[in-house]
Amino acid sequence: MDAEYRIEMKNMSKSFGGIHALKGVSFSVKPGEIHCLVGENGAGKSTLMKILSGAYRMDSGEIKINGKPVEITSPAQAIKQGIGIVYQEFELANDLSVAENIFMESLGKSAFVNWSKLNEEAQKVVQSIGFDINPRNNTGDLSVAYKQIVEIAKVLSKNVSILILDEPTAVLNDSEAEVMFKLLLKLKEKGVSIIYISHRLDEIFKIGDTVTTLKDGEITGVNPVSEMTVDKIIELMIGRELSDKYPKRVSNIGEECIRLEGFSGGMFRDVSFSVRKGEVLGLAGLVGSGRTEVMRALFGADKRLSGKVFYEGKQVNFPSTVKAVRGGLALIPENRKEQGLIPALNIRKNITITNLKKVTKLNIFNSKKESEVAETLSKKLRVKTESVESNVFSLSGGNQQKVVIAKWMNTDSKVVIMDEPTRGVDVGAKTEIYGLINDLATQGNAVILISSEMVELLAMCDRLLVMNQGIVKGELEKENFSEKNIMQLIVEEK
């Protein structure tokens, strides 16, 4: 029983079609260890974890749990072995209550449901991880951050001894992430083995014990976190030194491009600010602070109660997304899967959809022109794909995001709003996206960047606007940039 390792995976191999996602990977986790698993998108992290949690079958290899060989052929069996996984994509039923989601599996076990007990239990689980969510709430009404918490609570309710987290902080802001780290450390003390997948490398140093790096389906290193640095990890991940994570840009800020005055809506109140040509304005704040909602209202995606927009000094109005796009606005939405990409269309068609006029005559497509436009943008943004005729969802997360950006580079937009453009994107692609943001600004566009990663905002922006609970709490100029100043503005009473 007292095996050294809680999990031992030996010589795991898995192929999809002709592509080897895993090439003889061995991976072990001790009891009470937080083991970080890092690698670029497509390196094989998710595949490895999906095998462990029963979603995929391995082609060859061996899995031992507590020293005993086991076969995991379905998610149900994985749960029986004490393996719980919190997926990157939410697997919650939006129309059910929080409590129903947490106890989904056990709901079907008896004919009648004791609702008050179910809600009580759900409340306990949620509170035990340091949050307060009404278990009767409709899950669909929760913000992404809270959905993530419900997802973790759901897995924890099953008494797991092995917890797999696939980018749990991708949708959380820094303070919410802190709460989660505390929770993970608590679980670790209880002896739970945690496998932690994240693109945010700084987190590894906060909570990790061991870090395993994967590249192209092979392990490139298993090291104690105490002996590593961010640069070393990146080197192991991408096989080369990353010269600069945040490429530099010489700001050339021009005249005012767009100005909002007195924007008010359901989630925000009296928001005013302006962005100048060539400027990158960052919107900092917690998830749910109203940043996304203000931008959606500006873009005509949501209605607002009041507020004026001035474009190059002239008052304009964007009552719909159609008008906004025509008026020179572009929005890279926070969720590329649900809001950015159209699965039935291939890469080429996804890229050209924002500007059909450019590739059509009398509404009839000029196939040659369309292919040219798509190819050019795909090459320019270095989308890793065999051809622009491929399915968008065959791409890795970072490359999907590049397609969403390509969509808007195809238009003549002058104001580019980016909502969490690097969420769930690997280090290499992140740097490329930063490069694109710089390009956009250098070309004289006004860029509005929303991000929950403060480091990213501090590195990329010329000016920061800090929002909390729907109002602008303050503005920071470049010389006052620091995480401390942002946090201070967030908590400051006004």
Place this chain on the structure above:
Amino acid sequence: MDRIKKIDWGYLLRNYLVVFVAIVLFIVSSQLSDVFLSTQNIFNLLRQLAPPTLIAIGMLFVIMTGGIDLSVGSVVAMASVFTAHLLMTHNLVVTIVLVLLCTAVFGAVIGYLVAYRKLAAFVVSLAGMTIASGIAFIVSRGMPQRIRNDALRSFAVDSVLGVPILVCFALAFVLIFALIHRYTTWGRIVQAIGSNETAAKLSGINTNLYTVSVYVLSSVLAGIAGIMIASRVNIGSPLAGQLMELDAIAAVVIGGASLAGGNGKVLNTLMGVWVLGMIGNIMNLMNVPSYPQDVLKGVIIILAILLQMSKKGKDINSSSMA
């Protein structure tokens, strides 16, 4: 470059399965009955399938946006009654224009409720179905009405180069809409809306307007089908077009389109119509009584859809990657 020369049977089978089904059914039918292959039977069948073909094309585009239009059968009845009624006082051209105008307005109202008021397409078009049927009964006072118009009649009986006009007409529509789907922004956008309406809207597309347009198209095509039927039977009847909406949905689904929206092909829908038509035709030729025919037809629809599902399952597996 060898890959281009070789025919990718897997791809063909995945995308045009229904074409193979239609061919197999055609061969089997020709073996089962001597009459099946006769020119008269084939042309009769094709003529009979002309109105369902138009309705199915309209239904395909509605389904492609993720919606459904249950009102088309009743719109056929309404159009056929209007045609008979208007021909008593107007000439054929005016009649046709007025009938199509009415159906377009009808479709626009349904489309408006679905797109702008966000009502469920199923419910709105179900209500539309009873409304159109009710109007047909009111205008005709519940009685079939004879049509005496030679021009309209010749539309149904005449041929061009040996092929009945109705058949030419239907095939022309298939060709035109296949081209529209493939080569125009409208076709692309309709598909995009069904696949991910949010993303389409956030790309600056007036999704609501396009949604309305598919319902207008569906209604107008049903209106043309109604006029065609009136010309074939020389009668305007409030009972015309009954259950045609269900046949249209079945044809679209047999043609491989997903009811969730986002995909579908005009050619495959035509094949869906032909598959259903051939099943009915061969059973008639073999003197299978009408009620067992219905049972058999239902079973075959389910089998066809199961076949579609199984190939789609494979599709997902082969394309899923970590």
